[in-house]
Amino acid sequence: MDISHSRFSLEIHASLSSILGNERGPGxxxxxxxxxxxxxxxxxxELPWAGGISxxxxxxxxxxKESDADAAFVNQLAGEQFCHHGTADVRAIATATGENLEAAARRLRYDFLAQVAKENNARWVATAHTADDQAExxxxxxxxxxxIRGLxxxxxxxxxxxxVQLVRPMLGLTRADVLDYLxxxxxxxxxxxxxQDTAYTRNRIRxxxxxxxxxxxxxxxxxxxxLASQAQEVYAEVDQRIGELLSIVERPKAGSLVILSQPPLAGLPDHDLRELFHRVWExxxxxxGGMTRDHWQRAAAVAHGEMTATDMPDGISIRGTGRLIRVGPR
Known part of the structure; x- marks a missing residue:
């Protein structure tokens, strides 16, 4: 085993150990x-990993046919391990729901992975995103x-x-590392x-x-x-502050509507308000998908009392009524 071969496996092992600690469990x-x-x-x-792997x-x-050949290849790669297979006509589903094709594919894929994890009592699911994926x-x-959120x-x-945790243990490895290893x-x-199709923005970037x-x-x-790691460190502080703020200003829901107390929000900076509403949306x-900076800024304007109401994409509205802000389906 040469040096690059050893480093590749050990990098994955170290990354997963850092994320999961000693309670690794099945994955x-x-x-x-x-x-x-x-x-x-x-x-x-090649890893000394405790716990079953699916x-x-x-x-x-x-x-x-190429998609079917991929499935057959992975089945062979699994060897003696059982390979869980899921399938869906993503293009047809995206057309029916009005979703972006990539977004629909991601949603269906992660729903499937979550289902497999639950069926196998797995604590984590690993995807193979690399440093190059991070850069892109x-x-x-x-x-x-x-x-900062996006960075x-x-x-x-x-x-x-x-x-169940979704983990990416290969973010410290480049695509060149991957190809050298293989x-x-x-x-x-x-x-x-x-x-290879540069009609897709991500492929043009790549x-x-x-x-x-x-x-x-x-x-x-x-x-x-x-840069991404530093942005994550900065955002972690923001995220904690916004979580504490939301716990203070939120009132019991009225059906499907989220109710917020307006006076504590009125003097807050716009960036905190944008993050607070983003947290509620999530x-x-x-x-x-349809939310832009302008939409978040309009939400902040309602919180400041500068606007009484605003409509958002996908049938969501924000209404200021006295000392309360009502957020939810119209």
Whole structure:
């Protein structure tokens, strides 16, 4: 085993240990058949990991026979381990729901992974996002005008469902590390041709923008990863403050409406108010896709008493009534 081979597996082991601590327990590996997830699956065969590991593959049915071939490849890769397979016609579902195709694929995939975790009493689900994925995500959000929240990029861990963590143990490894590892071990993988299609913004970032920016800084992926980590540290303080604020101003719900006390909010800075309303949206499960900075700013204006009401995308409204603010479906 050469040095790069050892480092790859040990990096994953150290990252997972840092996230999960000593209570590792059983887990689920999300394996698509692509290079990153295949490398993660291969590395786990070499790790001294306590607890059972399940393999899960979701077929999005976006590439017809190629998607089926991916599923067959992952099934073979699982070997003696049972591979949990899920499938859905993502394009048809996205059309029916009006969702962005990528958003629908992500939602259905994570719903499936959560189901597999629950069925196997798993405490965590691992996906194979790398430092390059992190760099692409940060750049994508910067281009769209994101603030500190968005600059956090891909979180190393977050709750998937109650009792299950979604973890990303490969954020410290680059795509070059992945390919070196696979070639060293002689492990094959599947290629998704749609990843080359620059009609998608993320693919343009991957194939055009990142290579250009790396002519200025060859270690750009690592630099953007540090930026994401620093943004996460800053945002953690904001998040705690907003959680405490919400516990003070929130009143019992009126049906589906969230009720907030207005006077304590009136003198707060806009950035705190934007974050507070964002927290409410996330908690209630209201759609965030159509929300822009202007929408959050209008919400802050109602909290300040500068506006009496405003309508938001997807049928949500904010109404100031005396000393209360009512937020919810119209």
């Amino acid at each position: 689920v590996l999300a394996v698509s058949g692509g290079a990153d997830s295949v490398a993660m699956r291969r590395a786990f065969r 393999i899960a593959h979701f077929n999005h049915q976006l590439r017809e 995500t940060v750049l994508h959000r910067m281009i769209r005008g994101s603030g 956090r990029g891909i979180a190393p861990a977050r709750p998937l469902v109650e009792g 070639r060293t071990t002689g492990q094959s993988w599947r290629e998704d041709a749609t990843n 194939h055009e923008l990142l290579p250009l920016l790396k002519t200025f800084n060859p270690h750009l992926s690592e630099a953007l990863g540090r 908690r209630e499960g209201w759609p965030l």
